Amino acid sequence: MSLDLPGFADPVLGAQSTFRAVLEAMSRPGTVVKIGAGLTPPAPLNAASAAVLLTLIDADTALYLPPEAGAAREWLVFHATPRMVESMPEADFALALAMPDLGFLNAGTDDGPEEGATLILQIEGIAYGELFELSGPGLPAPRRIALRGLPNDFAARWAANHRKFPRGVDLILCAGDEIVAFPRSLNIREA
Amino acid sequence: MSQANPISKSPRQIWMAVLARATAADLRAHLADAPVLPGYRVLRGPEAGLVMVRGRAGGGGAPFNLGEMSVTRCTVRDDEGQIGHAYVAGRDAAQAELAARIDAALQSDLRHDQLQAAVIAPLAAAQQSAQATQARKAAATRVQFFTLATMRS
Amino acid sequence: MAYVAVKGGERAIDNAHRWMVEERRGNPQVPDLTPTQIGEQLGRAVDRVMAEGSLFDPGLAALAIKQAQGDLIEAAFLVRAYRTTLPRFASSLPLETAEMSIKRRISAVFKDMPGGQILGPTYDYTHRLLDFALEAGFTPPAPAELPTEVEAMPRIHDILGHEGLIEEDVPSNAEPFDITRSPLQFPAGRDARLQSLARGDEGFLLAIGYSTQRGWGGSHPFVGEIRVGDANVEIVPPELGFAIDIGDLALTECQMVNQFAGSKSQPPQFTRGYGLVFGHAERKAMAMALVDRALRAGELGEEATAPAQNQEFVIYHCDNIEATGFVEHLKLPHYVDFQSELETVRRMRADAEAAQ
Numbered sequence: 001m002s003l004d005l006p007g008f009a010d011p012v013l014g015a016q017s018t019f020r021a022v023l024e025a026m027s028r029p030g031t032v033v034k035i036g037a038g039l040t041p042p043a044p045l046n047a048a049s050a051a052v053l054l055t056l057i058d059a060d061t062a063l064y065l066p067p068e069a070g071a072a073r074e075w076l077v078f079h080a081t082p083r084m085v086e087s088m089p090e091a092d093f094a095l096a097l098a099m100p101d102l103g104f105l106n107a108g109t110d111d112g113p114e115e116g117a118t119l120i121l122q123i124e125g126i127a128y129g130e131l132f133e134l135s136g137p138g139l140p141a142p143r144r145i146a147l148r149g150l151p152n153d154f155a156a157r158w159a160a161n162h163r164k165f166p167r168g169v170d171l172i173l174c175a176g177d178e179i180v181a182f183p184r185s186l187n188i189r190e191a
Numbered sequence: 192m193s194q195a196n197p198i199s200k201s202p203r204q205i206w207m208a209v210l211a212r213a214t215a216a217d218l219r220a221h222l223a224d225a226p227v228l229p230g231y232r233v234l235r236g237p238e239a240g241l242v243m244v245r246g247r248a249g250g251g252g253a254p255f256n257l258g259e260m261s262v263t264r265c266t267v268r269d270d271e272g273q274i275g276h277a278y279v280a281g282r283d284a285a286q287a288e289l290a291a292r293i294d295a296a297l298q299s300d301l302r303h304d305q306l307q308a309a310v311i312a313p314l315a316a317a318q319q320s321a322q323a324t325q326a327r328k329a330a331a332t333r334v335q336f337f338t339l340a341t342m343r344s
Numbered sequence: 345m346a347y348v349a350v351k352g353g354e355r356a357i358d359n360a361h362r363w364m365v366e367e368r369r370g371n372p373q374v375p376d377l378t379p380t381q382i383g384e385q386l387g388r389a390v391d392r393v394m395a396e397g398s399l400f401d402p403g404l405a406a407l408a409i410k411q412a413q414g415d416l417i418e419a420a421f422l423v424r425a426y427r428t429t430l431p432r433f434a435s436s437l438p439l440e441t442a443e444m445s446i447k448r449r450i451s452a453v454f455k456d457m458p459g460g461q462i463l464g465p466t467y468d469y470t471h472r473l474l475d476f477a478l479e480a481g482f483t484p485p486a487p488a489e490l491p492t493e494v495e496a497m498p499r500i501h502d503i504l505g506h507e508g509l510i511e512e513d514v515p516s517n518a519e520p521f522d523i524t525r526s527p528l529q530f531p532a533g534r535d536a537r538l539q540s541l542a543r544g545d546e547g548f549l550l551a552i553g554y555s556t557q558r559g560w561g562g563s564h565p566f567v568g569e570i571r572v573g574d575a576n577v578e579i580v581p582p583e584l585g586f587a588i589d590i591g592d593l594a595l596t597e598c599q600m601v602n603q604f605a606g607s608k609s610q611p612p613q614f615t616r617g618y619g620l621v622f623g624h625a626e627r628k629a630m631a632m633a634l635v636d637r638a639l640r641a642g643e644l645g646e647e648a649t650a651p652a653q654n655q656e657f658v659i660y661h662c663d664n665i666e667a668t669g670f671v672e673h674l675k676l677p678h679y680v681d682f683q684s685e686l687e688t689v690r691r692m693r694a695d696a697e698a699a700q
Binding site for chain 3: 201204207208211212238239240241242243244245246247248249250251252253254255256257258259260261262264266276278279280281282322323324325326327328329330331332333334336
Binding site: 059 | 431433582583
């Protein structure tokens with residue numbers, strides 16, 4: 001039973017340190033940050049996505065989980081008490097195991113861009129795979145990062161999201177116990 | 192405690208309501224009269240948080256948010272395999288943890304009757320007695336109207 | 345208005361706080377007051393801080409009163425700040441106030457209401473003479489007790505409703521607006537208004553409620569019922585899937601009954617205003633009910649002419665934490681703002697003199 005898998009050993013410190021790490025990753029896009037050490041979440045979650053979800057989700061956030069989330073659903077309901085929604089457009093936060101159409105997510109409004117959703121996407125690997133070049137706020141100079149597990153047309157799909165700025169969706173990529181975050185303000189092209 | 196009809200509640204709902212109203216000291220005192228509780232592992236908490244309390248407009252209309260109350264919750268799995276939950280008003284972590292352990296043990300057929308007799312029954316009796324005392328004090332302040340004079344033509 | 349950061353004064357601030365702490369403690373020869381004593385013996389103050397702090401926790405409210413030296417608005421501020429540090433686990437099922445365990449329950453419109461008139465622990469009918477016995481400290485006699493039978497205590501509209509002469513509740517399970525999560529917009533729904541009023545300042549609501557009695561948005565109110573007591577709070581945790589009772593909540597409820605001449609859509613009948621407040625707080629519950637009724641002017645097709653009927657005026661100004669924040673911020677340094685205004689006045693004066 002997934003209830004037997006613990007959440008953060010210390011919920012307050014775990015959430016605070018993970019929040020700080022996610023903030024770092026969002027502020028400096030492309031920086032690889034380690035989180036979720038010691039977490040043993042139920043499949044299919046990896047430690048990084050589990051830590052992000054335990055930190056950012058509570059009773060005030062609407063969470064969408066894909067059908068493949070399986071036992072992780074009960075575990076998250078127990079430890080994070082989300083407001084579960086059954087369709088992606090209603091979500092403040094959505095978990096995905098494969099890149100969905102970003103247009104399905106709530107991009108917020110010009111009056112309320114902060115309402116734009118955050119996608120937590122599990123991928124195969126960070127720092128190997130296809131190479132992307134990132135530029136924009138938080139980066140004094142363009143930087144490169146390798147990612148494995150994104151669709152071939154990722155850069156084009158991201159560009160459509162980026163064009164909506166200040167509306168749009170923010171993305172947190174999770175592999176193992178590492179994350180990289182792409183705020184909607186970021187330019188991404190294939191390198 | 193309100194006068195809601197207890198018959199419609201399950202035994203577990205009734206004992207959880209009793210545990211929610213007992214202090215940690217009360218629980219420890221009554222546990223002394225029962226076999227030692229099994230070992231356990233905490234699955235969540237004890238942690239303090241809030242419940243938003245809702246009322247209804249006019250008493251029976253559409254819900255509205257009245258304000259929050261502090262609540263402490265805890266979930267344990269004991270060494271006999273039972274999962275116990277507690278959500279108790281206030282901020283007493285020890286009460287929540289004990290209540291969760293007792294909730295777990297009460298689900299065990301082997302332990303239920305002893306715990307019910309040693310812990311739940313006396314606590315429920317004390318809570319009902321306090322409520323009955325309040326009702327008797329209230330009854331003493333009930334106005335008995337009488338007619339001062341009757342006009343007859 | 346622009347803000348300019350300045351630094352300095354850290355030591356002065358530290359020393360000011362140290363002095364405040366000493367002054368709060370008072371004469372050290374006098375025993376230190378405990379929050380438990382405040383909770384037990386200043387219960388109405390605790391109730392007020394819980395209501396305006398919007399957090400039911402008597403222990404925390406008592407501590408806040410001690411920390412704020414009895415400044416109840418400051419204490420409510422401390423409680424509001426504390427509640428922001430805690431996660432919200434759940435929302436309760438709507439309270440069943442009809443099933444409260446009753447300490448006090450009175451009606452000014454029905455002498456012989458089912459369940460009876462129960463005065464409970466009240467200051468009504470006292471002579472408001474200072475009791476110097478309290479100065480000396482004394483042990484009160486035990487309250488009288490009489491045997492009791494369980495008797496239903498129906499609400500006023502359940503008694504009068506059958507004839508259609510009094511407005512009845514329209515039950516609903518709509519998800520209520522939450523002013524702590526979403527910004528208020530006007531016109532605000534009754535759910536948002538009741539939430540604001542329940543945490544609103546007692547003094548403000550009392551004055552606004554009083555104004556409706558004196559002709560500012562005139563209505564002719566009667567106390568249909570006041571009830572004081574405890575209600576169960578129930579939540580449905582997702583891991584359990586059934587309702588559990590997590591404890592008792594002390595409450596005061598007021599049903600105010602108002603004459604209503606009728607409108608195009610509704611026949612003449614009595615309408616109701618509703619007050620529900622944490623703790624034993626009759627004045628607040630009554631004032632809330634008066635103001636709730638006044639704020640329903642638009643919905644009932646009445647012309648809204650008085651302050652009490654103006655949603656923005658009442659709702660935006662009833663929160664004493666917001667009010668005190670904005671009023672009291674005026675004492676913080678405004679050196680640069682004032683310099684610029686000074687320059688402006690000097691220039692205007694110079695221009696005026698030059699023109700002569």
